[in-house]
Amino acid sequence: MAGLDAAALLAAYRSGELSPVEVVRALLAHAASREGELHALCAVDADTALAAARASEARWRAGTALALDGVPVTLKENIAVPGAAYRLGTAATPEGAEADFEAPPAARLREAGAIAWARTTMPDYGMLSSGLSSLYAEPARNPWDVRMTPGGSSAGAAASAAAGYGPLHLGTDIGGSIRLPAGWCGLVGLKPSHGRVPIKPGYAGRVAGPLTRTVADAALMLAALARPDARDPTQLPPGQVLPRPVELRGLRVGLMLDAGWGDAVQPEVEAVIRAAALAFEQAGAIVEPLAGFTTRGMADGMDRFWRMRSWLDISALPPERRAKVLPYILDWVAAAAGYDGSAVFHGYSQMQALREAANAACEPFDFVLSPVAPMPAYPAHLASPLHDPARPFEHIAFTLPFNMSEQPALAINAGYTSAGLPIGLQIVGRRFDDAGVLALGALWERMRPQQRAWPFTA
Structure with a gap:
């Protein structure tokens, strides 16, 4: 029951076959039975979720149900909700820290009747592509192989989705933090066009978006998330x-x-992505090679800028709190102490360089296909595939450009390694064509080889 998709739940509520109360109870039991292995959740509010489920049940009976009424959803821990813990995945944030506002994505889901029953784990400040964190005793695990990471920084969200902790999960993405875990967990993960989903706090390239098992559920979720909110001036x-x-x-x-x-790109990943491209070609698309359009200089510039931004935040902490930050993150930011203004400004300018390069390269095409990541999921206790703070971003070369270019990009499963780990296909559309990437993703769902059964079946 907890593993049903949102469309199926809504149909079952409409017919009276299921009630939101039954679904939430089953979901709470399923998550409790699996959390000892996955470490995907940092907070569960069973009482509030059950109260919301009873209110939803009453609306369905009265014929006044909302768009997502009674559908369970998890929120990443950096999505602010009044009264909820807001520690940004790091032990450096004091215990008891709470948000004093409701972030637009949380508000839109609540207004649509979705039941936010849990909050999901993330790495320190969302700055890793794994679930490794100073705040939690264990990093989040990948349900396909619990020795591996689900990816990050939307780590717990992806683990929850793949394990059947309900159908809808909200993540954030500034360089791949929705798409990477979606690709490594066999999910659909949408990085919408910048401004499509209002968000607070905002930042260059930062978006919120869905992590689901199906394109249909991602579209349902996006329809609610994309409603306006004047608090985001980039909406x-x-x-x-x-x-x-x-x-x-x-x-x-x-x-x-x-x-x-x-x-x-590793050979197994390349073979799966080439096979997907061939399937599109055999169905009538004109598939042409697209050469890489970003450079080492662009990547290194972004790295310097992000290091300086994080170093300023971390160096402002009292020494006793700074010492609690994940050592990998401290090692990564340390170099920024020696940067001068020209180095930081040059790094900042690479946002625009990436944007121009991506838009120019993609202009001749309706869509672009690529791997989500060059490799499958890696061991859960590593911060990144190389686990080297001097080379932290070698695995995000396919995802990062499209945050800066503001184009919509969808991660969707394309196949599996010989060890059974998912391999993600990235579908990139022209700026503002979120509907197009969802549509092409839905076509791919119908074209792709049969998918393996989900792990941790409810």
Whole structure:
């Protein structure tokens, strides 16, 4: 029951076959039975969730149900909710720290009737592509192989989705933090166009978006999330977010297998992505190679800028709190103490360089296909595939450019390694075409080889 998708739950509520109370009770029991292995949740509010489920049940009986009424959703720990812990995944934030506002994505889901029953784990300040954190005793684990990471920084959200902790999970993404865990956990993860989903606090490239098992559920969730909120000055005007018709015949598709920098794509990953591109080509799309368009200089500049931003935040902490930050993060930011203004400004300027390069390279194509990451999931206790703070971003070369270019990008499962780990396909659309990437993702769901059964079945 807890493993049903949102569309199925809504249909069951509508027919009276299930009630939100039954579903929430089953979900709480399922999560309790699996959390000892997964470490995906940092807080569960069973009483509030059951109260919300009873209110939802009454609306369904009265015929006044809302768009997502009674559908369970988890919120990443950096999504502010009044009265909830707001520690940003790090022990450096004092115990008892709480948000004093409701972030727009949380508000939109609540207004649509979704039941936010739990909050999900993340690494310190969301700065890693794993679940490693100074705050939690154990990092989040990948349900496909609990020795491996689910990815990050939306680590607990992805682990929850893959393990059947309900159908809807909210993550955030500034360099791949939705798409990387989606790819490594066999999920659908959407990084929407910048401004499509209002968010607070905002930051260059930062978005919130869905992690789900199906494109249909991601579209349902996005429809609620994309409602306006004046607190985000970058919000887009209302636009189409539900999948639009896509005709494959004659569609121009770019295939990028070398990002221009970073780790080389591993053979098993490349084979699966090439097979997906061939399937699109055989269905009538015109698939052409797209050379990598980003450079080592762009990547290193972004690294310097992010190090300085984090060093300023961390160095402002009292010494006793600073000492609690994950050592990997402390090692990563330490170099920023020696940067001068020109180094930081040059780093900042690489945001625009990435944006221009991505938009120019993608312009000839309706969509671009690439791996989500060059490799499958790696061991859970590593901060990154290389676990080297001097080279922290070698695995995000395919995801980072599209945060800076503000294009929508969808991660969706394309196949598996010989060891059974998921391999993610990234579908990138033109700026503002969120509906298009969802539509192409839905087509891929129908075209791709049969998927393996989900782990941790409820």
